[in-house]
Amino acid sequence: MTALPLDLPAPDGMLRKEHLHASVSDPVLDTMNFLNEVTLRHPEAISFAPGRPYDGFFDVEEIFTHIRRYLTHLEEQGASSADVRDALFQYGPTAGRIRGLIADSLRQDEGINVPPESVVVTVGCQEAMLLGVRALIAQPEDVLMVSSPCYVGITGVASVLGVAVVAVEEADGGFRCADLRAAVLAEQAKGRRPRAFYITPDHSNPSGTTMPVETRHELLDLAAELGILILEDSPYRLVSPGRQLPTLKSLDRRRSVVHLGSFSKTLFPGARVGYAVADQQVVDGTGHSTLLAEELTKIKSMVTVNTSPLSQAVVAGMLLSADGRAAELNTKTSAYYGEAMSGTLRELDATFPPALRAELGVSWNEPSGGFFLTVNVPFPADTAALARSAEDFGVIWTPMSYFHPDGGGSRGIRLSTSYLTPEDIAEGIARFARFVAAEFAAQAHGQPESR
Structure with a gap:
């Protein structure tokens, strides 16, 4: 043309x-x-x-078993027939219906101890990324740092949102904190403000690298020193053999990590159920504080309204089948x-x-x-x-x-x-x-x- x-x-x-x-x-x-x-x-x-x-690994008939198990769980918890019906047919809370089950699973599988209120159930991890980036990158001078090479989903989110991305190239063998420090200082010297750093510490997509535990502690200390949050994306841990290193979030003592997760690799790809763990305190000008998860939920209400209750029911049923231990199912x-x-x-x-x-x-x-x-x-x-x-x-x-x-x-x-x-x-x-x-x-x- x-x-x-x-x-x-x-x-x-x-x-x-x-x-x-x-x-x-x-x-x-x-x-x-x-x-x-x-x-x-x-x-x-x-x-x-x-x-x-x-x-x-997929069996179509098991979907119905998982849904029934979740509905039985609701009944045992005292839900009325109307409540059970709504759990499948109605929109449900924006932050998600199964936050408690997810928080329990994270505690058992990953040693991540957070209240259910700090969890937001999302449409896959992709939405969790979008919510995190949109909330944290607020001003024209704010930038998102990413470990490179990185998953295209995070750079795609940044592009859609018009957010500037600064890549921190991996060295041979993986990420180095010294490179992140140098990149952050360079951006600050330009008058820009690095706000968050995205990384996949375990079996990274695409490179396959895994961050040593010493580097994890070093990164947490560096994030606190530089005043940036870490967006931790670790979807491959429970589908990898052997004992896994601790997540950044499980080591986090300063609430420097927003943990992004998904059940797409571990339980049910088609359900498209992910989550964000955001237990940071957000304080407004009057001194009133909320959890970052609550702020992410506000954004989600204008993006997807809520995550499919039917999808949440299937995932919940799967978690209940193993008393919350997703690792056991994998x-x-x-x-x-x-x-x-x-x-x-x-x-x-x-x-x-x-x-x-x-x-x-x-x-x-x-x-x-x-x-x-x-x-x-x-x-x-x-x-x-x-x-x-x-x-x-x-x-x-x-x-x-x-x-x-x-x-x-x-x-x-x-x-x-x-x-x-x-x-x-x-x-x-x-x-x-x-x-x-x-x-x-x-x-x-x-x-x-x-x-």
Whole structure:
């Protein structure tokens, strides 16, 4: 279509994109749609792109069992038949119906001791991010700090809200507090005010790194010193094998951490139930104080009104089946995902033996859990390379450049191990190796493509 001159009005029924919010033109908002589309365009390809739970753990009939268990729980708690009916059919409180069950689960599984009033039940963790960023980033000079590479959901939220993002690049091996300190001081020197720092301490998406416990204590001390809040996002802990390190929130003694969570990875992706733990005190000009959770609830009332009571009922029933211990419900899943990660690493080791690895310049990290690992390759791992990989070799992955807000990661690839069977992983890594070898050969000969 021919571009319209800027000085002429658009024809009836047509809008100028430049008149819409800038976020609709931000490439980060296209990332998830692109990955879904490339997978659909190549249904025969093996996809290491989606960070989604394995379908084999889901049983449709169990949904009804979980709902009935929750309704029985309400009756045992003294709810009338009208109350039980409303628990499913009516909107319900904006902050959520199952805050008490979530608070109990966090206490048992994570050692996070907070009152139910500090919990806001959200539509997935994505809404929890939006509420947190909207509440905390208040003035034009306020900025959101993020550990980079980072989940595109947080940078997408910032883009939609028009919030400035400052990336703090991970070093080899993960995040370093010294880099955050330097970045905060640099922003302050510019007259800007860092308000919050977003990080995934455990089995990060996309890099797969986990923060050592010493660094966790150091980060909490640094946040208190600098006067910033930490937005902690840890969705992969309960689906990872072995004993997990303590969450930042469980170590938090100064209320410096807003903990963002979700049951999408651990219990039921389709329910889209997440939560924010915000027990910080908010004091107004008269000295009156409320919990930050209450302020987040005000924003939520104008975003989604409330989280689906039916979805909350299913999640509640699942939690009740294990007396609130979500970790107990993930014994098999964490073992499965742990083996999927180990199996992928074994296939990489076997397919790229040390001599070939050195020749090609290929390397990868070895996460202890989670869904993702990072592979470094000797060629630009961009959208064009991804298209060649899907079309010519039948394997799909995610460019790491998608996760670097300030650029970077151009020769990095994220592999997701969660959604595939062992057979698919073995075949997928074999295809991936052929793709890498072809790209390396094409680059060595100055060819733009691996065809």
